[in-house]
Amino acid sequence: MPIATVNPANGETLKTYEPMDEDELERRLELAEATFRTYRTTSFAERARLLNKAAGLLDEDQREIGRIMTTEMGKPVRQARAEAAKCARAMRWYAERAEGLLADEEPPETDVRDSGASQVRVRYRPLGPVLAVMPWNFPLWQVVRFAAPALMAGNVGLLKHASNVPQTALYLEDLFHRAGFPEGCFQTLLIGSGAVDDVLRDERVKAATLTGSEPAGRAVASTAGEMIKKTVLELGGSDPYVVMPSADVDRAAEVAVTARVQNNGQSCIAAKRFIVHTDVYDAFAEKFVAGMRALRIGDPLAEDTEIGPLASEQGRADLEELVDDARRSGAEVLCGGQRPDGPGWYYPPTVLAGITREMRIHREEAFGPVATLYRADDLDEAVLIANDSPFGLSSNVWTRDENEVERFARDLEAGAVYVNGMTASHPAFPFGGVKRSGYGRELSGHGIREFCNITTVWQGA
Numbered sequence: 001m002p003i004a005t006v007n008p009a010n011g012e013t014l015k016t017y018e019p020m021d022e023d024e025l026e027r028r029l030e031l032a033e034a035t036f037r038t039y040r041t042t043s044f045a046e047r048a049r050l051l052n053k054a055a056g057l058l059d060e061d062q063r064e065i066g067r068i069m070t071t072e073m074g075k076p077v078r079q080a081r082a083e084a085a086k087c088a089r090a091m092r093w094y095a096e097r098a099e100g101l102l103a104d105e106e107p108p109e110t111d112v113r114d115s116g117a118s119q120v121r122v123r124y125r126p127l128g129p130v131l132a133v134m135p136w137n138f139p140l141w142q143v144v145r146f147a148a149p150a151l152m153a154g155n156v157g158l159l160k161h162a163s164n165v166p167q168t169a170l171y172l173e174d175l176f177h178r179a180g181f182p183e184g185c186f187q188t189l190l191i192g193s194g195a196v197d198d199v200l201r202d203e204r205v206k207a208a209t210l211t212g213s214e215p216a217g218r219a220v221a222s223t224a225g226e227m228i229k230k231t232v233l234e235l236g237g238s239d240p241y242v243v244m245p246s247a248d249v250d251r252a253a254e255v256a257v258t259a260r261v262q263n264n265g266q267s268c269i270a271a272k273r274f275i276v277h278t279d280v281y282d283a284f285a286e287k288f289v290a291g292m293r294a295l296r297i298g299d300p301l302a303e304d305t306e307i308g309p310l311a312s313e314q315g316r317a318d319l320e321e322l323v324d325d326a327r328r329s330g331a332e333v334l335c336g337g338q339r340p341d342g343p344g345w346y347y348p349p350t351v352l353a354g355i356t357r358e359m360r361i362h363r364e365e366a367f368g369p370v371a372t373l374y375r376a377d378d379l380d381e382a383v384l385i386a387n388d389s390p391f392g393l394s395s396n397v398w399t400r401d402e403n404e405v406e407r408f409a410r411d412l413e414a415g416a417v418y419v420n421g422m423t424a425s426h427p428a429f430p431f432g433g434v435k436r437s438g439y440g441r442e443l444s445g446h447g448i449r450e451f452c453n454i455t456t457v458w459q460g461a
Contacts, residue, residue, distance in 0.1 A: 001163045003190055008074035008309040009300055009344045017166050020190050025199070028187050032129040032156050033204040035184030040126050040154040044099035047152050054179035055091035058084055065140065065171055070300045072165045073136045073311040074345070075263050077301050087144040093427040094448065098152035101445040102452065119459045124452040126154030127230070128206035131199055133220060135212045136162035136311055137266045142211050143172055145425065147186060149448035151176075157186045158205065160196055162212075164312065197223050207231065207451050211268075214436055232440030232450050234268065234432055236365040237393030239423060240386035241271035242408065244379070245279040247398035247420070253287035256371075259396060259422035261295060261349055264308050265369030266315070268437075269394045269423045272366055275374045275385045285353070285373055289334045292349040292371070297340075309344040310368050316345045319368040322361045326352050326372075329359045334373070363390060379404060387413045393433035394423040415441075 004016040020028070058065070066080035075083075105122040106112075112120045130150055134142045139161065147157050161169035173188040189199070193216075200208055200223045207230040210220045217235045224231040241259060243252045259271035276284045300308030310316045316339065323337055336350030353373040355362055361372055376382035386395060395414040399405060409417050415433040416423060425431050425443060432441040441447050 001192070003163045003166050003192070005072050005167055006164060006312075007071055008311050011313070011343060011345070014071065015167065017190055019192055019195070025189065025191065025195070028158070028184075028189060029129070029199070029202055029204050031184035032158055032187060035182050036126070036128050036156045039156060039182055039185055040128075042154070044102075044152070047154070048095035048098070050176075050179050050181050051091050051095040051148060051152060054175055054181075055088040055095070057175055057178055058088045058091070061171075061175070062088075065168070067301065068167050068171065069139055069165070070308070072168055073139060074300050074309040075266075076305045076308050078303060079263060083138060083141050087140050090141075090144055090427040090443075091148045094148040094152045098149065098448060101448050102153060104457075115458065116460065117458050118461045121457040123455045123457055124153070124449055125455050127451050127453055128155065129158055129204055130155050130451050131158045131160065131196075131205050131208040133160045133196055133208065133210040133212060133216065134162065136165045137263060137268075139165040139168040140172070141425075143169075145427070145431075145442050145447070146209050147172070147176075148427075149443075150451055151181070151185060153448055153452055155451055156184060158199070159186070159188045160191055160193075160199070161188065163192065166190060196220070200224060200229070201227055205229070209440075209442075209451075210234070217438060230451065232432070232442065233438035234393075234440075234442065235436060235438040236391055237268040237270075237433065237437050238272045238363075238365045238389050238391045239269060239394050239396065239414070240389075240412070241274045241396040241422075242376075242382050242386060242398065243274070243276045243280060243284050244382070244397070244399040244401065244404055245277050246400040246404070247280065248400075249280050249283050250287060251420075252398040253284050253291060255422050256284075256288050257291035257295070257349075260371045261292070261307060261369045264310060265349075266311060266367050268365075269425065271371075271396050271422065273372050273374060273386070273389070275376050275382050277382065278375050278377050281373075281375050285334070285351075288371075288373075289351050292351055292369075293335045295349050295369075297346060297348060307346075307349060307369060309346045311345070313345050315367060316347050319347055319366060319370060322364060322366050323350060323352065323370060326355065326359045326361045329356065331355055331359060331361075331372075336370070357388070362388075365391065379407060383408070383411050387411075390436040391433065392435035393437040394418065396422055 176186040334351040336348035430441040
């Protein structure tokens with residue numbers, strides 16, 4: 001894939017970029033290593049000052065960077081501006097809390113004495129340059145949720161962003177530069193995916209984080225394992241959205257629409273499989289389908305647009321294949337299901353019912369505004385359907401029964417369980433999944449410690 005901005009609303013190529021040559025890549029790797037040697041010794045107060053400055057600049061740039069993101073990957077511009085605002089808030093969250101999250105820990109005194117020490121401390125130290133391989137769907141947020149904690153911990157970042165969002169990638173490097181971070185603290189590498197392996201193998205790169213597809217995750221994990229380097233992977237998701245009889249069905253159906261089509265449906269944590277108890281299935285389905293039909297599709301730069309184009313032509317083709325396979329296998333199309341005429345890579349909000357295990361969409365992630373409806377006879381069946389997926393990123397449950405809440409929290413195979421609400425990422429809470437959704441955690445104290453050397457400092461009497 002060329003490194004280029006291609007407007008998904010009309011297919012027009014707006015800007016193209018030449019990949020960095022080997023000499024430039026070498027210069028940047030050398031700079032990252034050199035910068036880390038000094039940046040790692042800066043105080044938390046200085047790092048916080050710089051990150052707060054970056055947050056302020058991002059707030060000022062909100063309209064500009066929002067338009068860039070929308071032009072590059074098609075999300076409705078209001079959502080793009082909201083993404084920028086969320087990034088600024090996360091920067092401030094880490095600027096304020098990182099020192100406390102990484103404060104030295106002292107084991108219980110009885111354990112210290114038992115070890116023969118006079119004092120023992122557990123200290124969190126930065127690792128070094130961290131490679132971030134990031135996707136296009138949240139081109140600002142996915143990077144910031146890595147960069148803010150990594151920089152506050154004293155690491156430096158090397159960003160290999162998706163090739164269809166180069167302007168956003170370059171904006172991020174410029175943002176941290178304008179904020180006053182030392183040169184080399186955060187660099188964007190304009191390289192193709194084929195160059196990632198060599199960068200990860202470089203001894204100067206100490207760890208990697210990847211958000212993206214399962215194949216990309218396997219490739220990075222394989223190389224990192226061979227090189228014995230730490231990785232965090234956030235891969236695909238096919239999150240269940242379970243509605244039980246005690247739920248507020250009207251509210252559950254209303255939120256379900258947003259949960260499915262946020263970011264044009266191109267979100268790993270979007271609800272995708274809607275598992276509804278048979279007692280409320282018909283009422284939920286009617287309201288949910290009506291809500292999906294009512295969404296406004298159009299120019300993503302228009303303020304009232306709710307659904308823009310998918311980010312790429314190939315992405316739309318992949319989504320169509322899943323829908324067509326389900327239709328051929330007997331699924332009922334309750335709305336949508338046909339690509340519209342005209343320019344751009346649009347696909348309508350679609351709801352499919354009558355899903356069986358033989359259909360590809362039952363086990364593969366639908367990355368676009370396509371929902372699947374399942375009927376469950378009881379809680380046990382709802383759990384079985386929800387867990388019948390290779391993914392385990394997040395989950396959503398609607399019930400007013402506390403016993404059911406505890407059962408779902410215990411038995412759902414996912415990195416998060418959201419009750420009577422839709423999944424969302426927040427800097428205060430750990431984010432990540434199980435099974436083929438990856439491993440490790442981003443955000444919260446867990447996320448900032450992922451790329452730290454957890455060091456025991458033992459002192460004798």
